[in-house]
Amino acid sequence: MDYFTNLTLNGVAEGAIYAALALSLIIIYQATRVVNFAQPALALIAAYIALTVTTASGSYWLGFAAALVSGLLMGSVTERLLIRPVQKTSQLSAIIITLGLLLLLQGVAGMIWSNEPHSFSYPMDFEGRFSPADIFGVAAVLGTAMLLFALYRWTPLGLRMRAAAAHPEMARMLGVRVGLMLTLGWGIATVVGALAGMLAAPPFVYPNVLDSVFVYGLAAAVIGGLDNPFGSLLGGFILGISLSFVSGYLGPELMPLAALIILILVLSVRPDGLFTRPKARKV
Amino acid sequence: MASSQKSPATAAGPNVEEAARGSGGPRRLAERWRTLPMLPRHLIAACAAMIAVIALTSITDPGANLRLASIGFYMLAIAGLGILIGFSGQVSLGHGAFMFIGAYSTALFVIHMPMLPLWLNLALAVVISCLAGLIIGVVCARLHGPYLAGATLALAVAMPALANRFSDFLGGPNGLSFVMRGTPPALSDMVSNTQWQAWVVWLTVLIVLVFLANLSHGRLGRQMRAVRDDETAAALSGIRVARVKVTAFVVSAGCGGLAGALQAYLLKTATPSTFAVALSLSLLAVLVLGGLGSLWGALWGAIAMVYVEEWGDSLAHALTLDTNVANNLPHVLYGVLLIALVLTWPSGVQGILRQLGNALRSRGHSGNGTTSVPSTQQGK
Amino acid sequence: MSENALFRVEDLVASYGAVKALNGVSLSVAEGSICAVLGANGAGKTTLLRTVSGLKRADSGRIWLGDTDLTRCAPERLARLGVAHVPEGAGIIVELTVEENLRLGGLWRSDRAATLSSTYDLFPILRERRNQPASNLSGGERQMLAIGRALMCRPRILLLDEPSLGLAPMATRQLMDLIRQLCADTGLTVLLVEQNANSALSIADEGVVLNLGTIAVSDTADRLLSDDQMRHAYLGF
Ligand SMILES: Nc1ncnc2c1ncn2[C@@H]1O[C@H](COP(=O)(O)OP(=O)(O)OP(=O)(O)O)[C@@H](O)[C@H]1O
Numbered sequence: 098m099d100y101f102t103n104l105t106l107n108g109v110a111e112g113a114i115y116a117a118l119a120l121s122l123i124i125i126y127q128a129t130r131v132v133n134f135a136q137p138a139l140a141l142i143a144a145y146i147a148l149t150v151t152t153a154s155g156s157y158w159l160g161f162a163a164a165l166v167s168g169l170l171m172g173s174v175t176e177r178l179l180i181r182p183v184q185k186t187s188q189l190s191a192i193i194i195t196l197g198l199l200l201l202l203q204g205v206a207g208m209i210w211s212n213e214p215h216s217f218s219y220p221m222d223f224e225g226r227f228s229p230a231d232i233f234g235v236a237a238v239l240g241t242a243m244l245l246f247a248l249y250r251w252t253p254l255g256l257r258m259r260a261a262a263a264h265p266e267m268a269r270m271l272g273v274r275v276g277l278m279l280t281l282g283w284g285i286a287t288v289v290g291a292l293a294g295m296l297a298a299p300p301f302v303y304p305n306v307l308d309s310v311f312v313y314g315l316a317a318a319v320i321g322g323l324d325n326p327f328g329s330l331l332g333g334f335i336l337g338i339s340l341s342f343v344s345g346y347l348g349p350e351l352m353p354l355a356a357l358i359i360l361i362l363v364l365s366v367r368p369d370g371l372f373t374r375p376k377a378r379k380v
Numbered sequence: 381m382a383s384s385q386k387s388p389a390t391a392a393g394p395n396v397e398e399a400a401r402g403s404g405g406p407r408r409l410a411e412r413w414r415t416l417p418m419l420p421r422h423l424i425a426a427c428a429a430m431i432a433v434i435a436l437t438s439i440t441d442p443g444a445n446l447r448l449a450s451i452g453f454y455m456l457a458i459a460g461l462g463i464l465i466g467f468s469g470q471v472s473l474g475h476g477a478f479m480f481i482g483a484y485s486t487a488l489f490v491i492h493m494p495m496l497p498l499w500l501n502l503a504l505a506v507v508i509s510c511l512a513g514l515i516i517g518v519v520c521a522r523l524h525g526p527y528l529a530g531a532t533l534a535l536a537v538a539m540p541a542l543a544n545r546f547s548d549f550l551g552g553p554n555g556l557s558f559v560m561r562g563t564p565p566a567l568s569d570m571v572s573n574t575q576w577q578a579w580v581v582w583l584t585v586l587i588v589l590v591f592l593a594n595l596s597h598g599r600l601g602r603q604m605r606a607v608r609d610d611e612t613a614a615a616l617s618g619i620r621v622a623r624v625k626v627t628a629f630v631v632s633a634g635c636g637g638l639a640g641a642l643q644a645y646l647l648k649t650a651t652p653s654t655f656a657v658a659l660s661l662s663l664l665a666v667l668v669l670g671g672l673g674s675l676w677g678a679l680w681g682a683i684a685m686v687y688v689e690e691w692g693d694s695l696a697h698a699l700t701l702d703t704n705v706a707n708n709l710p711h712v713l714y715g716v717l718l719i720a721l722v723l724t725w726p727s728g729v730q731g732i733l734r735q736l737g738n739a740l741r742s743r744g745h746s747g748n749g750t751t752s753v754p755s756t757q758q759g760k
Numbered sequence: 761m762s763e764n765a766l767f768r769v770e771d772l773v774a775s776y777g778a779v780k781a782l783n784g785v786s787l788s789v790a791e792g793s794i795c796a797v798l799g800a801n802g803a804g805k806t807t808l809l810r811t812v813s814g815l816k817r818a819d820s821g822r823i824w825l826g827d828t829d830l831t832r833c834a835p836e837r838l839a840r841l842g843v844a845h846v847p848e849g850a851g852i853i854v855e856l857t858v859e860e861n862l863r864l865g866g867l868w869r870s871d872r873a874a875t876l877s878s879t880y881d882l883f884p885i886l887r888e889r890r891n892q893p894a895s896n897l898s899g900g901e902r903q904m905l906a907i908g909r910a911l912m913c914r915p916r917i918l919l920l921d922e923p924s925l926g927l928a929p930m931a932t933r934q935l936m937d938l939i940r941q942l943c944a945d946t947g948l949t950v951l952l953v954e955q956n957a958n959s960a961l962s963i964a965d966e967g968v969v970l971n972l973g974t975i976a977v978s979d980t981a982d983r984l985l986s987d988d989q990m991r992h993a994y995l996g997f
């Protein structure tokens with residue numbers, strides 16, 4: 098029973114990370130209909146920046162802030178310079194651009210910080226069952242999700258961002274600066290991605306550290322349904338807990354296989370994810 | 381008056397022929413070439429390619445032979461992925477999984493049934509990967525965009541994990557190594573082992589490419605394009621969309637599996653790390669790099685797959701860079717190449733070449749002073 | 761139609777590739793009046809509105825609102841300058857609720873709360889359904905929502921593209937009366953594109969008939985209504 102509780106709590110902590118990545122993928126997908134495969138690399142660079150700042154200043158939280166800010170900048174720049182030019186062409190172009198960026202940034206990270214692992218500290222004490230670090234992770238992800246919900250639902254800026262994503266041309270006619278909104282969407286999403294990176298990286302950071310987390314994050318987004326941010330949160334926790342059980346009872350090597358099976362089971366019953374609402378009537 | 385003015389169509393006939401004849405031998409050959417039926421045309425092209433491979437291997441060293449053979453199986457894998465993406469519009473991130481299946485099937489057959497001849501071994505690998513493609517295709521036929529991407533990406537991650545999990549049977553992280561017969565004894569004086577391997581790989585690859593070329597120009601190819609362009613419209617015009625999509629998946633899985641089998645034949649090993657997600661993503665990337673929608677694009681993609689990394693390595697070597705920089709230069713180079721190409725030339729290398737060819741041809745025509753023949757150019 | 765008209769279009773040319781959809785269109789609308797733009801399918805009416813609101817680039821020509829040159833202004837700036845455009849098919853954002861659609865119309869204005877309640881007074885049905893998704897609305901309700909949303913930015917000129925599309929004759933009548941009423945009450949200027957020439961001309965002050973991208977006829981609404989020859993030639997009834 099104790100083991101079971103442990104696994105559940107571990108799963109919740111891991112699930113929070115998947116949920117954060119899923120959320121960052123969904124924000125971008127809803128804004129620009131692009132799956133951002135560069136997300137792990139952007140989060141990776143943010144984590145390395147945090148590492149550098151923390152090492153230089155001695156403060157973990159200064160590094161944490163630096164990671165979030167650099168996430169905002171990197172996301173915005175990526176949208177503006179790389180995604181906008183191909184937005185009107187095929188979706189495949191955008192996918193390939195993000196793949197190219199993934200390779201480029203992981204390579205650059207290796208060039209600057211080397212391919213060897215650096216130790217990366219936890220925000221808080223990480224020992225024991227559901228440690229303060231785990232609690233912080235879950236709380237940070239849930240808090241971020243709430244903040245984002247409030248932003249999108251209740252502020253004029255959020256309304257503009259939703260309008261820009263849903264109907265760019267009409268939004269422009271209503272005075273919304275659509276380009277700016279999409280850039281901002283990418284920026285915000287990459288901040289969330291950077292948060293996920295900060296939570297996922299410890300105890301070591303190296304160029305490929307976030308790859309598997311990203312795969313589970315995408316799986317979580319798909320399980321929850323890409324039209325529903327809450328679905329992606331739930332998807333993250335569902336996947337986190339299930340994989341924790343698989344890893345604990347059957348062995349960690351089976352995690353990828355279990356993720357595939359869960360994904361296939363969910364998608365064969367609901368091809369648009371668990372929590373996608375029926376399509377709205379257009380016109 | 382009336383008798384001399386026949387219907388315009390019959391009057392135009394001889395003129396066109398005369399124009400073609402007047403412009404000399406090569407043009408006439410080109411005309412002939414275009415009027416040939418599809419299958420012989422593709423067969424002749426394949427024979428020419430095979431001769432070129434044999435000629436190439438006779439002047440190169442063993443390392444280059446291996447690379448040439450690698451280009452062959454990668455081209456096959458990329459072409460298969462091209463069928464799936466370029467024709468039926470399903471973007472798969474898990475193509476490496478089928479290479480994994482093909483490679484491990486071959487390895488297992490060699491280890492457990494060493495008496496199987498190579499061709500039967502390869503054929504069985506194709507059958508097994510087609511079956512896998514059928515299962516995945518049926519599951520994925522209803523999925524769109526990111527959902528398909530997520531599912532196939534999970535597939536690409538899960539396959540190597542399988543090898544680690546069942547390490548007794550699949551060899552764990554070290555994979556499976558085995559021995560295979562090389563050059564037949566009768567030829568061993570004249571033909572080196574790597575030469576023979578390159579020939580076997582390319583012969584297999586070319587046979588399948590002929591099949592793919594025919595398929596993509598035939599009825600199934602048209603149906604796939606219709607599905608890619610507009611699923612609803614295709615369904616309304618009587619195409620069985622799900623079936624076409626699954627077929628595309630099966631064909632592409634078969635190509636991927638055969639490519640993996642050939643890779644195993646070439647390297648005499650099958651290791652999980654070869655088939656990491658990076659492989660699947662690279663296949664997709666070089667497919668676009670080479671140019672979607674034609675087998676030539678697959679060739680350029682395969683060349684990039686084999687050589688970009690190597691050029692990056694030698695460039696780093698030549699510049700005597702810091703090891704951190706040198707180790708990562710190929711990746712960075714790859715990434716920059718991809719981004720730059722998609723931003724400036726989304727139709728890929730083949731798109732550039734085609735444009736160049738068209739420009740040259742139209743200049744050639746105006747130089748001859750003949751009217752330009754509308755070129756009904758086909759991918760190959 | 762004079763030099764001091766509020767809204768003026770001078771010699772506007774716009775094309776899709778080689779096809780000139782507008783080929784030297786000039787018109788002017790006095791403040792507080794309604795100008796009906798009529799013409800067959802493909803005459804260039806929608807293109808005219810899209811060019812005015814900056815969605816389509818003009819090849820040449822000028823567009824004036826009072827003393828402001830609107831030519832080549834970005835659409836998002838035009839909204840703030842007082843141009844509101846209700847596109848063909850209303851352009852409701854179905855992912856948002858009714859109220860969110862309305863609020864989107866005048867987000868940058870400080871008096872938006874007051875405008876919102878006066879818009880609800882104008883269209884009580886929208887107040888009833890304020891928290892429902894806009895996708896639930898019927899065609900007529902969508903037109904009301906689109907017009908209400910356009911009014912949220914307190915425009916100086918309202919561009920309406922076939923607002924009667926898909927409406928029953930009765931609803932069309934009510935809609936036209938409402939537009940007339942708005943102009944009378946608030947001094948709004950309207951450029952009204954319509955297929956339904958009779959109902960448009962019945963409320964308009966002036967009318968122009970577009971034909972293949974040029975102005976074929978331009979006159980007061982009354983005279984256009986009574987000119988049988990013109991009606992036969994361009995409007996087909
Ligand atoms: N996006 C486009 N690309 C190419 N041609 C276009 C485009 N939009 C319109 N056209 C062409 O421009 C011309 C004018 O079209 P427009 O939509 O302005 O007509 P309209 O008067 O609004 O017609 P309707 O009454 O049917 O709405 C037509 O010949 C049309 O085919």
Ligand SMILES: [Mg+2]
Pocket residue numbers: 805806807848
């Ligand atoms: Mg129109």
